[in-house]
Amino acid sequence: MIELEHVSRRFGTFRAVDDISFSIRTGEIVGLLGPNGAGKTTTMRMICGFLEPSGGTVRVDGLDVAANPVETKRKIGYMPESAPLYSDMMVADYLAYVARMEGVDAEKKIPLLAETCGLREVMHKNISDLSRGNKQRVGLAHALMNDPEILILDEPTSGLDPNQVSEVRSLIKKIGETRTVIISTHILSEVEMLCGRIIIISGGKKVADSPTEELRAQYASTGTVRLLLGGAGADAVRRVLEGVRGVSSCSVQEHDDKLLVSVSAEGEGELRPELARAVLAQGWDLYGMELVRNSLEDVFRALTVGGEQHEN
Template identity: 70%
Template sequence: MIEVSNVSRLFGEFRAVDDISFSIKTGEIVGLLGPNGAGKTTTMRMIAGFLDSSSGFVKIDGIDVKENPVKTKSKIGYMPESAPMYSDMIVADYLEYIANVEGQDPTEKLPHLVEICGLKEVMHKNIGELSRGNKQRVGLAHALMNDPEILILDEPTSGLDPNQVSEVRELIKKIGETRTVIISTHILSEVEMLCNRVIIISGGKKVADSSTEELRTHYGNTSEVIVLTGGTEDIVKSKFASIQGSAGVKVSAVDGKIQSAITVEGNAEIRPEVAKVCVDAGIPLYEMQLKKNSLEDVFKILTEAK
């Protein structure tokens, strides 16, 4: 279990992290979100023991990171955004070297790590010759070398192409089945796919901490029905505005058709009535979809207000 209690970090007079508190239970996959400069990386480095907090404390399984850094670090695997590796080393040699540095038996550790990180095809290659996706895989193998209970990943898919992103996400999911994982990222779709909980930091302060569904419920829980029809703007707007559960209608002409965005009151279900109105009024109905507010919408609400 990770316990962060009233933690702040100052760089000179600049307060990068300001009185943050949260706890993470064993087995959770948690997304740490925030705009650039919000304090995400600083927070992760304090958890990992790379930076001391200016005030407050961080505990890993009840052990204070400052008081017993060796013990707490032995429980953590950390992969920074740009994982530092020796680019002139062969992958196999590099991982063997890391195993020896960390007091592990390479003959026991490497076969398993090569398999779960998908490195079999690149073990003979120079690290400097690898794609960014494969470098991230080597970085993950490095972070997992001491079989940590906690894995901290800072922007693990930054700079990857779509295929590499998909591969690394699947790898993180697999790793997360047996470990506590903290992922720092600004890719919100990644959080929705990987994490069961989100902590949002803005301006050094924690502004939200809950599941993605709870965030949508508590912050701007709105939805729209987007409808593409025939008819004229005035008639379509008038008909849709009269529907019970409609909180407002915006219409615009799109390629000779009328697109309407109907704001829905609360959890009202208005789609059957939209279809009925179109039929009764003789308005051609081409498309209809429900659009709920996304995690991106919530993120903007919480971070732009700060």
């Protein structure tokens, strides 16, 4: 289990992480989201013990990471965005080197990792000759060498083509069946497919922490209502519909001889009945009306506007 209690991290006067608290249970796959510079990487480095918090406490399985760095690091495998591989070594030699550094029995462990990470066909190739997807697989094998209980992945599919993304995603799912996994990424489709829970950081602060489906459902009813109207003027439509209770904004575009209207809500609630009544009361023609529900991307944007910082 991972626990952060009122954790902050300053670099000089700059506060990269500001009073963040959350816990992650064993066996969860959690997405850590935020815009560039939000504090995601700093948070992960504090969990791994690479950075000490300026305030608060990080615990892994009940152990304070700052007070017990060796014991807690043994429990964690970390793969940074660009895995630090030795490109002039063969894959087999590199993994043997990592095994020696970790004090692991290479003869037993490396064949298992080659199978788990899909590396059997490239074990005798130089790392410099590998595709980026296979380099990511080698980075995962490195992170898994000491059989960690917790795996932390920073942008694991960054720079991969669609086929490589699919392969690495499947591999992460497989690994996540037996471990706690934290994935830091800005690719929201990846989070939806892999993560059962999402933590969003913006401006160094935690702004959301919910199961993926619950987070989406929470904001689903705050989508945009689109209407196709006839027999009306743009200014009149805007004036009337902005006067409907619960409407925050109304935009109007001409579409052939009709008007395409987009109406946004102030909060949760069903606008369509009130909008329909307002339209019909004016004698306008209503050709169509639909609710375009907010996607996870819309939720992310709403929660993180202005959340970029100058440090990560």
